[in-house]
Amino acid sequence: MYELYFSEIFNTVKTFECGQIFRFESDDSGKTYIGALIDRIIKITQKDPHTLIISSNKNSNLEKIVNSFFRTNDNYIDMQKSIKIDSLMKKVVNYSNGLHLLNQDNFECSISYILSQCSNIPRIKRNMKDLAKLYGKSAIFEEQEFFLFPSRSDLIDITEEEFRDLGFGYRAKYLRNFIKNNPSFLIEPILDSEIFNKNLQNIEGIGQKVADCIQLFAYGDISHFPVDTWMEKFMIKYYNDEKKISKKKIRELGTSLFGKWAGYAQEFIYYYARNHPQFFPSKLKK
DNA sequence: ATCCAGGCATGCA
């Protein structure tokens, strides 16, 4: 057990409930979160606005894994400054203050975003929980049973039908394909960001949005700006005079406005928009 | 009862 200090604000509720991660849970309304991280169970307790208390069932290499998970090398203050490009973004950044991007396990995280399409957070959480409980190894932490996320070899013989029986719908095929083929560049990532992106999109079931999410949340490339329906609503409303514009253009716009910190900007906007649904039409005009 | 959700692949202009 040790303390992890941030000079900026760190808010566990915003970080774990914003929709970027699906398998960490709190049983005391946000003070403590517990979940599996790669090969171990991690417990995170908010001590004060700058300090987390970290504990785990496995201490080898713990600080390194945790630092990577929480992206402790990011200059959060600089990031916030450079995203505050106008009064609106100032409001968005202040509203989201304390939300940190997480650098997740790439296999687990990639699967969560393959399953995310045309779904919703509670359902994705249920899907991921089912996978872990059925196929993952169990681990005991503080006398409670948890499940690690299954490895590729744990899932290699699971058929599309079995995934369908778990309620994955047409995504079952994509998941089966992803596990079966799992190209080598996923293990040793291609350095060029856009080439990696194109390679991801060559995998059946992964399009622009999921590829961006995988790079952002699973491979820590925070220059990506995934455009989902919320991003579309926000950007059209505030940065395109409420006129319809393609998702591709919105992605370009986000990248040019926010540069290397686009991933943070995206998550802040997503968090802001979802918590202010009254500002955004439920359905966009064509 | 429709409708549509944190998309994608496909087919067509």
Place this chain on the structure above:
DNA sequence: TGCATGCCTGGA
């Protein structure tokens, strides 16, 4: 390139 449609499921 841009747009329409079907796809599984399940919650509103």
